[in-house]
Amino acid sequence: MxxxxxxxxxxxxxxxxxxxxxxxxxxxxxxxxxxxxxxxxxxxxxxxxxxxxxxxxxxxxxxxxxxxxxxxxxxxxxxxxxxxxxxxxxxxxxxxxxxxxxxxxxxxxxxxxxxxxxxxxxxxxxxxxxxxxxxxxxxxxxxxxxxxxxxxxxxxxxxxxxxxxxxxxxxxxxxxxxxxxxxxxxxxxxxxxxxxxxxxxxxxxxxxxxxxxxxxxxxxxxxxxxxxxxxxxxxxxxxxxxxxxxxxxxxxxxxxxxxxxxxxxxxxxxxxxxxxxxxxxxxxxxxxxxxxxxxxxxxxxxxxxYVDAAPQATTTVEDVIDARAELLRAQDIAADRDRLVESHWRGGGPAGDTGQWSSRGWERRELGSLCTVQAGPSPSLLHTGLFDSWGVVPVVLPKHLRDRRICDVVDSRTSDDVARRLNRFRLHEGDILCARTGTVGPSALVDASHEGALFHGNLLRLYEFASDVDPRYILAFLSLPQVVVWIKGRAAMTTVASIKGSTLRQLLVPVPPLQEQRRVGALLHSLDQQVAAHLRVAEEADRAHRNLTGLWLGDEVSPGEPATTRIATTGLSDEGMLK
CATH class of the missing domain: 3.40.50.150 (Vaccinia Virus protein VP39)
Structure with a gap:
């Protein structure tokens, strides 16, 4: 040596x-x-x-x-x-x-x-x-x-x-x-x-x-x-x-x-x-x-x-006006979602009388008989080396499944050539994705905005649902806490927490008549949309807050000197503004 x-x-x-x-x-x-x-x-x-x-x-x-x-x-x-x-x-x-x-x-x-x-x-x-x-x-x-x-x-x-x-x-x-x-x-x-x-x-x-x-x-x-x-x-x-x-x-x-x-x-x-x-x-x-x-x-x-790491942003009156307009649009969408949820609540059945809703007597069938369960591509087919910030095809990862939705798929994309080779892993509206490895349990419904995206190997896809099955109802069932516990319990039996497709297919699902599934799925899906709409309102309100703060106080902050209390003259009327 x-x-x-x-x-x-x-x-x-x-x-x-x-x-x-x-x-x-x-x-x-x-x-x-x-x-x-x-x-x-x-x-x-x-x-x-x-x-x-x-x-x-x-x-x-x-x-x-x-x-x-x-x-x-x-x-x-x-x-x-x-x-x-x-x-x-x-x-x-x-x-x-x-x-x-x-x-x-x-x-x-x-x-x-x-x-x-x-x-x-x-x-x-x-x-x-x-x-x-x-x-x-x-x-x-x-x-x-x-x-x-x-x-x-x-x-x-x-x-x-x-x-x-x-x-x-x-x-x-x-x-x-x-x-x-x-x-x-x-x-x-x-x-x-x-x-x-x-x-x-x-x-x-x-x-x-x-x-x-x-x-x-x-x-x-x-x-x-x-x-x-x-x-x-x-x-x-x-x-x-x-x-x-x-x-x-x-x-x-x-x-x-x-x-x-x-x-x-x-x-x-x-x-x-x-x-x-x-x-x-x-x-x-x-x-x-x-x-x-x-x-x-x-x-x-x-x-x-003493030395600010970022240049001081200059906020203009136009920025504030734009933020205000986006906030109003988000509030309008949220109001529409509120009305939709209320209409489902009043629609009768599970929405109108939840106390009489019971799953007793429904047929229980294995998930594998209700849809096709497909594992994502293996690492040899789709790995991070194939990700490209200039790519045009999004790749959905487990971290993107939040609140039963697919969110913020901006940091993982691949080329059209790679997507064509993996065409069998392209998503379609109405598919359901489930996290299979790591933090197992989260699931999400694929909407029209993610049509054609690829899904990662750490996900399972549920698709090709039987004619008497509503995917939104299946998503609601997968979101039940006891079902999430069932999935995590079986995933924990492996060396690295992972739920196999063959195991998920064995999950027993109570299957009501299709009309009832649709009523359940419609209400719960509208609640998910209501959640998303109000989260958007919160984001836009925060953006408006930042812009107003930057416009009024941004010029008053400089390293090493106490900020003064002068308020900038904005040129905006007081109508509709925070006081």
């Missing part, structure tokens, strides 16, 4: 680490810092001045130290120190550093470095760190902290203060921290932030986009720290929440262009320049904030409090 490792170059070794992390399913305390983030931290720390010593107090796979070595590749290697509580990971870090041509000093602390028996820890010119987010090792109350005792709930501010305590005068530390450290209302944490800001050790805080780090969904910030500078009268804030692209369903990466833009923003602000949004767009935004404003915000260090 050692011979093989010795034959790897630095690129191959990083691939080895990534493969190791993937196959060993490392948790958030052990997983490696993404290569791009490691490079960004080392470049923010600055290659100028050729530091004598670089330190990582939580070394993981050594990726931050090797990024620093790459930054100084044309100069003599600085001393490199790696600390870790995990012996195996420390060995990986050592091999990684040695592949990069340096011999690291290794320190294996039992828990966290500030509780080490060796309290005489050498200081460093550059410290790069990605400690565990929101973890707690306990025992920090017994340490003398310069800026205050961290709360026992997590070690975020213990790590920040430890890093500062091991920084040489004039040095720089770059630390990845969980978002909540920058803006938490926990009294001890807020007091520590206050003390750090007033002591001038906080140079810059950078908000990163979400989903950059494997093993955790917590978003993060980069803290750039220096040694005390009591006369510092500002802090730089950079908001990069909109940077990067999703490379998988769950992971985002910062591209090289994003990295360069972020680094350029940091250097420009650090050197006294500005970073106007008009020139650089919304992916990376930054500004230098005077200390008075940080005090005004009770020492929040969250960049989003």
């Amino acid at each position: 050692l011979v093989l490792i010795g034959a790897l170059d630095r690129v191959d070794f990083r691939k080895f680490l990534d493969r190791f992390a993937e196959e060993d399913s490392l948790d958030s305390r052990e997983t490696f810092t993404p290569k791009g983030i490691a490079a960004l931290l080392s470049r923010i720390a600055g290659a100028e001045g050729a530091p004598q010593r670089v330190h990582d107090p939580y070394a993981r796979g050594g990726e931050l130290l090797t990024a620093a070595l790459d930054a100084y590749a044309d100069r003599p290697h600085p001393e490199v120190c790696a600390v870790s509580p995990h012996t195996g990971m420390l060995r990986l870090a050592a091999m990684n550093v040695m592949v990069h041509g340096a011999v690291p000093e290794l320190r294996n602390d039992a828990v966290v470095p500030w509780l080490s028996a060796d309290r005489d820890q050498p200081r460093a010119d550059r410290i790069l760190a990605n400690p565990p987010f929101n973890a707690s090792a306990g025992g920090s109350a017994h340490v003398e902290w310069r800026y205050g005792d961290p709360p026992p709930s997590n070690d975020n501010f213990a790590w920040l203060q430890y890093v500062l305590s091991t920084l040489r005068p004039g040095g720089r530390a770059v630390v990845v921290m969980a978002d909540n450290a920058a803006a938490s209302d926990q009294p001890k944490e807020r007091e520590i932030r206050r003390a750090m800001v007033e002591d001038g050790v906080v140079e810059c805080v950078i908000a990163l986009p979400s989903k950059l780090f494997t093993g955790t969904k917590v978003s993060a910030c980069i803290w750039v720290l220096g040694t005390p500078t009591p006369h510092r009268d500002h802090v730089q804030f950079i908001n990069a929440r909109n940077a990067g692209e999703m490379v998988t369903r769950t992971r985002r990466e910062l591209g090289q262009e994003d990295m360069e833009l972020l680094l350029h923003a940091y250097r420009s602000l650090r050197d006294g320049g500005t970073w106007p949004r008009e020139e650089h767009g919304d992916h990376v935004m930054g500004r230098t904030v005077p200390l008075a404003e940080v005090r005004f915000r009770h020492y929040s260090l969250s960049p989003v409090d």
Whole structure:
């Protein structure tokens, strides 16, 4: 093994680490810092001045130290120190550093470095760190902290203060921290932030986009720290929440262009320049904030409090008029649905006298005798690789089945060519879809708007109903809580919750005369339409609310300044408007 490792170059070794992390399913305390983030931290720390010593107090796979070595590749290697509580990971870090041509000093602390028996820890010119987010090792109350005792709930501010305590005068530390450290209302944490800001050790805080780090969904910030500078009268804030692209369903990466833009923003602000949004767009935004404003915000260090991630929308009078018109249309449709439901209630039978309605004496037949039950296409026929945002044929997924309707099929589409090959899986008005895998139980009626769509392999389709069966009645029966329990109970018998078509066919369904099915189905379907119509009213009312708020108050909100109370002159009459 050692011979093989010795034959790897630095690129191959990083691939080895990534493969190791993937196959060993490392948790958030052990997983490696993404290569791009490691490079960004080392470049923010600055290659100028050729530091004598670089330190990582939580070394993981050594990726931050090797990024620093790459930054100084044309100069003599600085001393490199790696600390870790995990012996195996420390060995990986050592091999990684040695592949990069340096011999690291290794320190294996039992828990966290500030509780080490060796309290005489050498200081460093550059410290790069990605400690565990929101973890707690306990025992920090017994340490003398310069800026205050961290709360026992997590070690975020213990790590920040430890890093500062091991920084040489004039040095720089770059630390990845969980978002909540920058803006938490926990009294001890807020007091520590206050003390750090007033002591001038906080140079810059950078908000990163979400989903950059494997093993955790917590978003993060980069803290750039220096040694005390009591006369510092500002802090730089950079908001990069909109940077990067999703490379998988769950992971985002910062591209090289994003990295360069972020680094350029940091250097420009650090050197006294500005970073106007008009020139650089919304992916990376930054500004230098005077200390008075940080005090005004009770020492929040969250960049989003100082640099808005989205351009301020301009709401016009026309937007409000349009929102009002859409709301009135939605209300008219809802009123029609209300009248339809009322007519069904008064129509006699189950609608007019529900107390006399009983299913006793009805014939019970297996679902498979009432309709055809078809499973969706296998993954080999229809998989996410065939989805195309430019496609013209919608693909209905289990998540689209809500309130016995198919809703919001906008994010899954495929091409006409794929749909033609899967023509036998095309939907028709009056079909019923049932979720067969995962969250089994939900079902929905296919209406005219989804005619010709495909359905996913995690769904079952009921179609070709017998002549004496009303699909709306079958949908109502499938929606009964006891039927949903029956379906989920049989799905739970499999390794992955899944109801087979052959099992669903065995479901016994009470079958009244067709006329009675239609009366039941008509009333219940009209109630579903009433639900949908009133949900639309709620959506349009919310849209109108947003537009009115934007028109009246939108111009009054700017980062860092208290909003004024001036109300914009809209030019609208008071008639029909909220007062």
